[in-house]
Amino acid sequence: MSEAIPGGFPLLSILIFLPVFGALAVAFVPKGRGDVARALGTAISASTLGLAVWLLIHFENGVGAMQFVEAHEWIPSLGVGYRLGVDGISVFLVALTTLMFPLALVASGHVTKRVKHYTIFMLLLEATVLGVFLANDLFLFFVFWEAMLVPMYFLIGYWGSAGRVRAAVKFFIFTAAGSAFLLAAIIGAGVIAGGDFSYAGIFGHDYTLWAQRLLFWAFTISFLVKVPTFPLHTWLPDAHTEAPTAGSVILAALLLKMGTYGLIRFSLPLFPRAAVEAVPVLLTLSVIGIIYAALVAIRQKDFKRLVAYTSVSHLGFITLGIFAITTTGLTGGVAQMINHGLTTGALFFLVGMLYERRHTRLIDDYGGIRRQVPILGGVFLFVVFASAGLPGLNGFIGEMLTLFGTIVVHRWWAITAAIGVILAAIYLLWMYQRLFLGPLDKPENEKMRDMTATDLVVLVPLMILMLVLGIYPKPMLERIEPSVHEVVVAVEAGTAGTDQAYVEPEQTSPSNPVAVVEAAEHAEAEQHAKEAAAESGGHAESGGHGDSAGSGSGHTEGGR
């Protein structure tokens, strides 16, 4: 966290507060002029996009640490500061945020009631999401994390469809329950660390094993609710289904990423010993989520619910990459966060467009409409294939990296997860077939309008990004990689010399794969020997997880 602010002006603060002041400005738009409010809101969020592009250009490549750091005192007596910074993990999420909000506002032409309030809430939501990704202080992070709930609650609860109130309450209860864990954990972490809530202070602290276990699970559960990971995912389909198009887009593209972001930012590096212990559980949940959500998606009749379940499945892939705790897997995970944001965001825009045309979410009410709406059909197919991970489009590289990163440490989990790829193709292509192919046999669909210029303005940038990131992911990967490598290094350092000692397995230089396999076998053998010794010695050492054996056992996780 040593980088001074290039140019000397607080870019990150401006990024966060521009939408806030924009919301204030929108509040002064005269009543009844919703179009002006929306145009103003779009302009403001578009200018945050401009700032984010500037940020990307000046983001120093190959640096793992925080950049553009700002630090001011806020509540010094509690050790809480106003600290902002951005690194390779968050910079693309910030860019994605500033991209999706203007697009979502452009695509909100169908919102007719209380457009002004709608715009205000969207801008406030943007500010809070940016705040979550930019905060460098746990307390500040929590403030933004909680503040995000309010505009989202209203966006679902007021501008949603028929079941919106129930969905909004469900959304609120789930995430607020998660937040309770988070708040407790944040206070705990800060207090144990000596009353310092800055990332620097907290990351410097060495928590005891039991503190790690408690805090890790408190943090992680709250993030897993947000991701959402099986079995905490059931709020998501409801929220997605009932939210307005822009709400679904933001929810899928950004809010879910806050959970995975938290896992990378806090769960792994802060509590490495507890994290290494928990890996089998979390990987299992991820893989179950991938397969399970894909199976559930197959039988959905409502396309928004279907896309919602695809999110659960795809996010299982991301958490798989994260908890592989390899640089490759984590990079794949972060890349997939961006990719999923683009493709699923685009999918929600598209199903929103279908909904605006026919006002039904039931897949069976469509069929054969590609003849009527060829451009929409073509764009939809493009996005479907991006979501299915076709090479040449964005999803593929991230999936490959995740597999690469996982297979070296946890091969069966990786192979099982790969089956999810087939299921993804099945549910997506079936949905496409039922919506667009076959005979055009519903008379209501015969007058359907093809994509308008506005619709294309929303989708074309996303499609270009999908293609560019699919063919040339290098600029993204080389910025992500140094930062996630620091996470792995933190885990290695934090576990060194303990029972949970973790060494990242060699990803790419097993010119002697023999050595890797032998190391694995060796580790297994050692584990067996240790267990045998424990049994014969009469110690109940609970599988080597106890706190007693302080010396490094040499047992690596690399053998999984």
Next chain:
Amino acid sequence: MQILELFWLLPVVNIIACLLAFFFGKTVSRGKAQVWTLPAIAFSWVMSILGAVAVIGDSHLAHEGITKTYKWFEFGPDMFFQMGIHIDGFAVVMCLVVTTISMMVQIYSIGYMRGEPRYVEFYAVLAVFTAGMLILVTADNLFLGIFGWEIMGLTSYLLIGHYYEKRENSNAAIKAFITTKTGDVGLIIGAVVVYWATETFNFGAVNAKALEGEFHAPLLLVACIALFIGVIGKSAQFPLHTWLPDAMAGPTPVSALIHAATMVVAGVYLVARMWPTFVTAMNVHIANVNLIALIGAITAIIAALLALVQFDLKKVLAYSTVSQLGYMIFALGIGAWGAGVFHLFTHAFFKALLFLGAGSVIHSVHSNDMRDMGGLRRIMPRTYWTWIVGTLALCGVFPMAGFFSKDEILASAYHNGYKWVWAIGLAVAFLTAFYMFRATHLTFHKNYRGHGHPHESEGLITGPLIFLAIPSAIIGFIGAPGSFNLFEKWATPAAVEETIAKYPVLHPHPVDTTTFVLAGISVALALLGVLVATVVFYWEKTPGDIVERVAPIRYLHRFLANKYFLDHLYGGIVYGIRKPIADACYWFNQNVIDQVLNLTAAGTLELGKGTYLFDQNVLDGFYNGSAVGTDRIGGFFRKIQTGNIQQYAAVFFAAMALLALALVFAVR
């Protein structure tokens, strides 16, 4: 500048052509999308011819090839993904096949697809398909190859479902995509394991490491099995072959290009390209049974049997393609690299010819069903005679192209110790002749049974047929056995030669009496097949209802007509996933997980209610009760509770002021 160094242009020009056709096809060229794609494919074809000339002139170049790479993206300190081309004799041969067939198909389609819906998209997708195949065959590494491989999968999906208004067509498209995708999971896992074990995707480096024993043996076997699963999917091998016959739902030119000559041989190509690796992994040189030979042989025979009972002309050809792909695969599996690749080469020409011929017939009689055809020999002479050339080539009758390649495979099987494969190969040769002449008699001979008025197709359709008939007839001579075998001289990569040199079993067998006897046997069996087909379907010497009367034949027929019930099995599995399992998951989701969470929420709510009741009735009651006890005080308070807001405010502020004073004093 070496011409081969420019081969990266081949996929690139076709991709550009696709984009131009897609964006300007309807406007600038007024629907004639071929004006964009034909120049690109013609350019690629000329480049391939020039490349072939260069390779023929320089045998060192043919073996070693040239490699041009640049870093695509890297990852960390030591993980590279490269984009690069490796062009040797083999790659040039593949480019020549792909561009020739693709060019002929694009010319043919001008006539065949005229007035069809989505003509422009059709050409755009054809161009990008060609680019995908060219990427695969020019790529120097597996990762880039997978890109080309998957582009083909996508375009195959789009083209099979070209007439998506009919539900069964889009079903066939999905089936093809999902089945090949199932294989692709194997391919991707294989690629990951290859990288893990050898830290490279480069075909040459992987082969070298495998040959030198630097590829950890268990991982090598796992990688090869996983890759081979991908091959099984893409090259329609048993048990994942069922998508290919359904893929005939696409327009016929597509079937000729994608489902006969190019995409389906991608798997064969991959095995051939990584042949040293596969040979080492599967112990081809030691065992006389291995996975590749077994799968190939099973595929060859079961598909040939299925072709016997088809009435759809295209499906006969589809099963024939599956069967011949099995031939190629087992050729590679028994160690006959040159023969297998040569069969790929010849088969591409004559099978494309047969498909395009079938398209010409179908275009003319407006039916796929051979029972609606017959007697077309006189009406469509050009189609008929080119068809006969293709059929004889497929049956392996001397001196057609198929004779040389098929005979070489069988002879190698005999010599390399795979006698059982040789026997199966002979049976398939007999069956091939039988079903092809059955189809020929039903379609072209006897009397016309249809209802329309068929006519010979236009020049744009028959032109490509005549063009393709020439290589189908004569190109076999370049692969004549022994020292005449120019094809192997030009096309064999250095790594393959090393492998052959390393394992004595794989050494080329001598040309002697045995060679001619073996060739005689296979040709005799093929002619026997022709004879039997003619007896049954031309002279009709067998009782017509033999299938119904003789129980074993009836059962066999039903077994074949139901395609060994494999589709029922897979359909059952997929339906099984879709209905019960997915339903069960959803039920579990809604009624268990969600209920648990809802109950937790409800429980919390109840707890809240309980707490509130406790608060209101117990705690508050306690307070109230104590208030009753202190009635006097209550009376005092009741006096103050006058409902006057100012009074409340005054009391409140007074209390606050007292509290503040107390605090100040306390702190002092």
